[in-house]
Amino acid sequence: QSALTQPPSASGSPGQSVTISCTGTSSDVGGYNCVSWYQHHPGKAPKLMIYEVTKRPSGVPDRFSGSKSGNTASLTVSGLQAEDEADYYCTSYGGGNNPVFGGGTKLTVL
Amino acid sequence: QVQLQESGPGLVKPSETLSLTCTVSGGPISSDYWSWIRQPPGKGLEWIGYIRYSGTTNYNSSLKSRVTISLDTSKNQFSLKLTSVTAADTAVYYCARNSGCYTWTQWGQGTLVTVSS
Numbered sequence: 001q002s003a004l005t006q007p008p009s010a011s012g013s014p015g016q017s018v019t020i021s022c023t024g025t026s027s028d029v030g031g032y033n034c035v036s037w038y039q040h041h042p043g044k045a046p047k048l049m050i051y052e053v054t055k056r057p058s059g060v061p062d063r064f065s066g067s068k069s070g071n072t073a074s075l076t077v078s079g080l081q082a083e084d085e086a087d088y089y090c091t092s093y094g095g096g097n098n099p100v101f102g103g104g105t106k107l108t109v110l
Numbered sequence: 111q112v113q114l115q116e117s118g119p120g121l122v123k124p125s126e127t128l129s130l131t132c133t134v135s136g137g138p139i140s141s142d143y144w145s146w147i148r149q150p151p152g153k154g155l156e157w158i159g160y161i162r163y164s165g166t167t168n169y170n171s172s173l174k175s176r177v178t179i180s181l182d183t184s185k186n187q188f189s190l191k192l193t194s195v196t197a198a199d200t201a202v203y204y205c206a207r208n209s210g211c212y213t214w215t216q217w218g219q220g221t222l223v224t225v226s227s
Contacts, residue, residue, distance in 0.1 A: 004184060032211075033211075034211035034213075036211070036212075036213045036214075038214070039174070043219070044219060045114075045204075045217040045218055045219045045220070046204070046206075046214075046217045047212065047217075048214060048215055048216075051209075051211065051213040052154075052211055052213070052214075057215065089155055091212065092154070092212075092213050093211060096171070098157065098170055098171060098211035099157050101154050101155040101156070101157070102154065103153075103154040104154060104155075
């Protein structure tokens with residue numbers, strides 16, 4: 001069982017918005033602004049989409065945004081596109097030098 | 111753009127040592143931090159550990175007794191050794207480049223290692 005809880009699946013139609021949650025505790029998500037999100041197309045290298053809760057690396061579309069409230073972080077994908085269909089993982093610093101991961105969410109574009 | 115590529119045996123026998131190498135191209139390995147992360151089939155991601163360009167290491171407490179990560183700056187590579195493997199160590203192993211806050215900015219495509227006799 002993963003330390004951070006993500007819904008196993010999420011879906012939306014092209015052009016819609018979808019939000020994926022990542023719930024931890026005050027010892028990880030709630031305690032640090034060190035949440036990041038990764039997009040993973042099977043067989044390819046995972047890609048960093050959001051870091052430090054809200055920051056977007058160069059080259060990542062502004063359709064992707066991150067936020068946090070209490071012990072829950074969220075990734076929102078606006079204006080869904082077919083290429084957004086992938087697995088998404090959250091991770092957070094968990095104290096004690098170990099990062100913790102979510103179990104992953106499979107995003108389907110209908 | 112920095113790129114990473116894992117290499118090593120795809121099959122390891124139980125009780126033996128798993129050895130993987132990550133080759134970094136497009137930039138020097140003599141900066142930043144470099145990690146190994148794995149994903150068992152059907153399960154989530156697990157961080158194994160990192161090595162700093164200075165050679166300082168930090169390992170997942172649950173694997174610490176079996177893991178060694180090392181750096182070869184002359185070849186722009188870093189390596190993973192995991193001893194006394196069991197079937198539970200079967201996973202896709204990724205190498206990745208760290209930045210602060212346990213953020214991994216670039217990843218390799220991953221390599222599947224199966225532990226079986």
